[in-house]
Amino acid sequence: MNFYTSEPGILLAVDCIIFGFNGESLEILLIKRGFEPERNKWSLMGGFVQPDESPEGAASRVLTQLTGLEDLYMENCGIFGDPKRESQGRVVSITYFALIDTHKYEHIISDHYEAKWFPLDQHPNLIFDHEQMIAAAKKELRTKAALYPILFELLPEKFTIPQIASLYECVYNIELDKRNFSRKLLASDLIIKLKEKDKENSKKGAFYYRLNTDIYKEKIMSFLRYLPSWSVD
């Protein structure tokens, strides 16, 4: 029974901005839309919120459908509800950004979707207001990442400090002093040194580290105050 029978039905959707990091640049995962309207155009992965699920649930479902991965890091980053945002119906879309380790995704083959990674700044034109959604997600990512160490979600289990540094450089489009960055990170107790070294990217080799998940989960860190003042916006 519904008490609100006189109220208008508005369709509720979710769209996901899926960020990945390939070691060189930030990327987003886009799909060729498989249904009308706008079939065969590039767009964000999305879907409608079903009666038995919450918006987060819908986003999570949609992400798993596409990547085969569960429990991805995910966060609301906007609401797009302009009455005219879709020409063919009234849809309010809630956006979520997700962070995934590209290497995990490579092993998954999702035949149902034509999906492809694009460098964040060189992607094809997108439908509706998906461009703005990405812009908002990028901004939110920057803000969050300046306050919380979420960018680790973009890296493999084992990573080197130069890798993280280069990730931060991509996200904020700056150059970091790797020496100070390294020290700051180590002082945070957020990462644990492993015995192994990555020798692919340098002769000396950089030690691998793994995340100290206890600290990662519990501690809410503004560990990157070190970053210059661009940190917010």
Added chain:
Amino acid sequence: MNFYTSEPGILLAVDCIIFGFNGESLEILLIKRGFEPERNKWSLMGGFVQPDESPEGAASRVLTQLTGLEDLYMENCGIFGDPKRESQGRVVSITYFALIDTHKYEHIISDHYEAKWFPLDQHPNLIFDHEQMIAAAKKELRTKAALYPILFELLPEKFTIPQIASLYECVYNIELDKRNFSRKLLASDLIIKLKEKDKENSKKGAFYYRLNTDIYKEKIMSFLRYLPSWSVD
């Protein structure tokens, strides 16, 4: 024409967490609900998103209906979409917190609603998940206010520095060194000294200031790094 005829209709609502500051404590404005279900119980001010408006538009409309004020500072602070959050229908609610100068509101009489200010920590039981909405709004307010000088929206045009300090003390539930706070704020160029003094609260009197709106609007400030490390969460 709607392409998505097979998709489920979910009702979309907004709820507003309206913060005010009376000089002593933070307050929220609640109303006695005038319709079923849950008629006559205390709740946040809310309403359904109409076909011709965005969620922000709906929140703004609802705020004006209640307070008579336009262009209030307003910000999205959550999405509540659990399928079972309302027993009597499927409603997803988007929440916005609003900041208003209590004194402005006092002059307005909105006969249509039974509304009342409550101290933030001593309000009556609320319907549905409105309690959680307030908790989320409070958290978001703290985070935002640590990065941006939004709390000025809670003060009158003319205010004294001790007033702002006490506002920050309320929001974060801490004690500040008013002397350092004052200096920091002045150094930010965010406020402009007036000739007049407030003699109500002390014998010496504290100078009134007004906001430097140019700086307020343009500069994105983390001017309260001065606050201890509780600032986020």
Added chain:
DNA sequence: CCAAAAGTGTTCCGTATACACCCATGA
């Protein structure tokens, strides 16, 4: 041995923080 990246030690400087002290005024 040299180039190049990883990593350490050291210095400098701004700013958060603490707190002594002065100011203005009503009772």
Added chain:
DNA sequence: TCATGGGTGTATACGGAACACTTTTGG
């Protein structure tokens, strides 16, 4: 004149930032 809150001056400490320098190793 004294109690009270407003406000300034000054010392300290910590952490961001810059950078010289050492380490490691493949070519």
